[in-house]
Amino acid sequence: MDVRQPDPLSTTFAALADPTRRAILARLAKGEASVKDLCAPFEMSQPAISKHLRVLEHAGLIEQGRQAQWRPRRLRASPLREIADWVDQYRSHWEESFERLDAYLRDLQDTQEQQHGDDDDRDTHRPG
Amino acid sequence: MDVRQPDPLSTTFAALADPTRRAILARLAKGEASVKDLCAPFEMSQPAISKHLRVLEHAGLIEQGRQAQWRPRRLRASPLREIADWVDQYRSHWEESFERLDAYLRDLQDTQEQQHGDDDDRDTHRPG
């Protein structure tokens, strides 16, 4: 069976892993819009867009309104904050100073391996 | 056929949409590790982990070293900066002041709809 449902973070990442859905979010960031409006920029059927909207809604990234026969969608950005918080854990790893330190240490290690590569203390080189 | 390959941002998001892969990245943030080390925390076969590692490598999130029979993996964080930059576009949408304004406007609109809901100027209510 395996009825486990993915954690919220995975659901959000998966929802964002599609350029169509990201374009929909970009459109909704400028204000709410109907399904037809959201379909317009894409060479894709309306049911396909509705499916994308379901994915986004399931991830909590949009919500539905009701106005006559229209169901305008509106952006809900709070899951994006979870993404921002998560990725921020790694900020130090991509900032320039760290990259330079990382490159320095890697160069240093490569140099050492070239100098006295396969002779002594193999165990201390074992990763982990 | 459809040989189109997804854009880098989609590839990165997709790679992150799995708790196992995010756990692997968290482990590698503390330093490089062998495949066996990375397998240890998971009740999963080694080929399964190797597949996850391939996904991460394809997304540019890790890179491989070589030391004797070990292939230590190392974190490459630069794609995460792309994620951070993308999500930062929406920061204003989730920050508290915006949420309050958003809620205020929504309440205002609901109140107006209740007061003179289904009588006049339908066209001006059409979304888009």
Place this chain on the structure above:
DNA sequence: CCTGTACAGTACTGGTAGGTTATATAATCA
């Protein structure tokens, strides 16, 4: 040379994602 270890590669399978067309529903308009 042989054995154990640390991986990679392949083949298979069940589930899901993302698209299609066709059809149903709900509200508006004439």
Place this chain on the structure above:
DNA sequence: TGATTATATAACCTACCAGTACTGTACAGG
């Protein structure tokens, strides 16, 4: 009421994904 518009739902297909088991390969050590 009937036609039109907006959107949802259903059924289907294809491709890919995430596991599995099995097998192959490279290196280390007795």
